Amino acid sequence: MLCQKSFELIKQLDSNFSNAHELSPFNEDNVRYTFEECKTLFAQNQIDVQPVLQGDNSNLPTIQMRHAALQRNKRCLLTYVYTRMNWVASLRFELATVVAPKHIKANMSDLEVVWFQKYSKTLANYMKSLSQATQTNSGYIYPIDLTQYTKPPKSLFIHVRCLKDYGEFELSDGHTVSLVKDSQHYLLASDVQDLIKQGILEHID
Amino acid sequence: MQSDCYKNGYFNIQDIMASQERISCKFEIEIPNMGFLDSSSHDSNLKVGSKLDLPYWLIKAIYNEKFKFVNIDLPKWYKKFYHDILEADACVVDLRKMGPYYYDFGVLLLNLVETDIGLNIAKTLLSCFRSRFRRIMDLSAQTDHRDLYRAISKLDYTETEMYKAGQLDANGFIRWQRREFCKLLPSIIVTANKNKRKRTDSNGD
Structure with a gap:
């Protein structure tokens, strides 16, 4: 059946993102198969289009159907990479880390890994340029991190509890705290919200 | 060929899934080289009168204002x-x-x-x-x-x-x-992964 493999890619996306928030392994086999199918369809169409150019229309429906299949494959493939790309980009904001966690990285294709690095770099450059625009007359640069404060903060300091051993953690004022499992701290929200996102600390009231 | 309009956008997964639904149709003319669509015949051409269940996107290519190569049955x-x-x-x-x-x-x-x-x-x-x-x-x-x-x-x-x-x-x-809305929560990706770990751990015991 035409376009079966490319549709499987879409089905895979659908089941992944609606049920669990995780990336499935990049389906290299189906992508390659679809490429081959496209090449074959295109080559066959090129042969069949010759009589049509000379005024013989008997091949027209076949060409139409192959063309539709090509378009369909294109749409499925593009949607597959596009949706995954958006998901990978959201990682940077969700986890506030420039290194994707191992279990996610294992499911990314090589190109996606490279793309994520480039995206992080571009975003960092952008944030740097924003920061520089805030430079006051006295020369102070206010650092802007777009991944911070995705929710409006209620208070500057918050109580947190460690969920796992993390080790020494340097705060923005230069002090260090040691984050040991089950210890509780009262820290600046801006310092610790990345660790909360990553599931190392828990925000308690 | 007329431009396809995509209801919810080109990359919409729901739209792609919906356009894969099948419609039964009866062919009015013989279509060369498309015999493989009909698994019951071994002919290389698709015969007049063969009845097939084809996905919407394929029917759309051969059943529109310009061409009506098939009769569709809702x-x-x-x-x-x-x-x-x-x-x-x-x-x-x-x-x-x-x-x-x-x-x-x-x-x-x-x-x-x-x-x-x-x-x-x-x-x-x-x-x-x-x-x-x-x-x-x-x-x-x-x-x-x-x-x-x-x-x-x-x-x-x-x-x-x-x-x-x-x-x-x-x-x-x-x-x-x-008043829980201002509480900082771990990312959904981390939570999903943690639940998965727990399940596999308990299975292993």
Whole structure:
């Protein structure tokens, strides 16, 4: 059946993102198969289009159907990479880390890994340029991190509890705290919200 | 070739899934080199009169204003008989059984059929949606999951999405009342992964 493999890619996306928030392994086999199918369809169409150019229309429906299949494959493939790309980009904001966690990285294709690095770099450059625009007359640069404060903060300091051993953690004022499992701290929200996102600390009231 | 209009955008997964639904059709002319679509014949050409179930996107290419190479037979769910059932009481009908993308596919079908039939389908879809909408809103405001299961299993994809959105808001309201909304939470990716680990760990024991 035409376009079966490319549709499987879409089905895979659908089941992944609606049920669990995780990336499935990049389906290299189906992508390659679809490429081959496209090449074959295109080559066959090129042969069949010759009589049509000379005024013989008997091949027209076949060409139409192959063309539709090509378009369909294109749409499925593009949607597959596009949706995954958006998901990978959201990682940077969700986890506030420039290194994707191992279990996610294992499911990314090589190109996606490279793309994520480039995206992080571009975003960092952008944030740097924003920061520089805030430079006051006295020369102070206010650092802007777009991944911070995705929710409006209620208070500057918050109580947190460690969920796992993390080790020494340097705060923005230069002090260090040691984050040991089950210890509780009262820290600046801006310092610790990345660790909360990553599931190392828990925000308690 | 006429430009395809994509209802919800080119990269919309729901739209791609809906356009994969099959329609049965009968071929009016012989189509060269497309015999492989009909698994019951070994001929290289698709014979006149062969009946096939083809996905919507393929039918669209050979059945439109310019070309009418096939005769299509509307899926029974969109025929007069089921219109009457839906008119009698839309709330008790199992829309998921009638194709998980009942509304989306119905809207796509409008591109294929004659104006008067299309108008009927559109009217039925609208009145069906109208009478079911209130019930879905009521369901999504409930937080008890035990009674819900049977009711939810009758919703089609669009309705399920709406139900989920309603439930998200209902939960958000409860959290707002408890003043939990300003609490910083770990990323959903981390939470999903942690739950998965736990399951596999307990399986291993």
